[in-house]
Amino acid sequence: MIISELKPLEDLQKTLSDFSSLFLVGCAACATACKAGGEEEVFKLQEWLLEQGKDVTGSVIIDEACHIMRAARDLRHHKNAVHEADALVVLACGSGVQAISSNVEKQVVGGLNSMFLGNVRRFGHYEEMCSLCGDCILNETAGICPVTTCAKGLLNGPCGGMEDGRCEIDPEIDCAWRLIYERLQTQQRQGVFARRVPPKNWSRRRKPGRYRLKDGES
């Protein structure tokens, strides 16, 4: 899921200073799961805004705020409340904010910072394991991504900063290449160590990403 966190309140305060009435949007998917933009957080934001002397004209939690059509439909159901507001505050990832901003003329204020595609270690603990590079090497690296979990994204083994199998940028973190090496040993295969991995094809991740299912698949 997309891991996001609430922006610092003083930043929000500044951004919202010109508005007196606001409509709030949350997301029932990722932002709810990481407790940044679910029902509870939208309610807390509303309380805070009221304390700041703002009006809240209404709120909605969209099933998946990144779904552009669904966001449009849900906003239509709250047409009047949206109309009465000076601006909308969206507690969703950057995709969610843009699904909303592409559906309304009014200013849309994003309330969260989106951080990464995260795995859940346990409740409240998220780790980035995939960076959506479009050119996956996991089948050779025993299911551990060096592009993401090596701080330098190296493809041919550890850097000179590995110390006792730990990462140079954070000794609390295992060197990704040590983990790959050990798991491949357990599996008794050479995997990625059997070849020199050529430079990565970054054109696979050209921005902005576009993808359409081919005819017959949809």
Next chain:
Amino acid sequence: MSHLSAQLADGRFVVTAEIAPPKGTNLAPAFDEAKKFVGVTAVNVTDNQGANMRLSSLALAARLQQSGTETILQLTCRDRNRMALQSDLLGAASFGIENLLLLSGDHSKFGDQPDARPVFDLDSVQLLDMVTGLMAGVDMVGKPLNGVPRFFPGAAANPVAEPFELMFQKVAKKVESGARFFQTQAVFERRTMERFVSAMRPLGVPVIAGVLLVRSGKMARFLNDNIPGVKVPDDLVERLDKAPDPMAEGIAIAHETVAWARDVCQGVHLMTLGHEDKIPAILA
């Protein structure tokens, strides 16, 4: 042919040293330092070392090379993508720079501009492959070069790194990719270096041992805590702590290291960090 490659080919013990470009445009101190490199075959010019922004290593290496100091241009993957690396390398060749030390580079986190986006478009193995390609007259996509550069590409290794086999598989890849010499991270223990050199022997590539002038126990602890890959052993830290003149003790330790390195490997790389005047004493 560079003096470095010629001397290594002849089996002569080489001495390299290093110089850091200034933060700013004043090259006078660097030229002064270069004059102190007595008995040194070639001088590494560091590339935004420790991820601290400095004048470009290529610019200083070119200037030193033109004034008669043989250089080893350090190039990291941290700050440039593959296009910038290729064009800088062609530029380096145009200045007569042949010796290269091709590195991944310390993470931006360690430097004075930690908010910078680290690039790492290539890793050091891929960079070596690219240099091998340039020397064969083609760029990374196989397009022919009009004028082919001549390089003597080197790579880095950290003999202290554990797990050793994991570290060494990358060293072997670097050799396959065209590394013609290795300069190591600072080493302090003979047996560590011996293990590394004996693993290197079948690959037939010369090893230049990193010798770091540690001037005090305090500096040793700082290195151990802050510099990736550097580990000053406890007994040496104690020696420095107890010494009445820690600088003299540090020189003695470096001198001892150079002495055993003459038996173990093909050269030494002196990291004196602004105390180039101590080089004659270390080599004496």
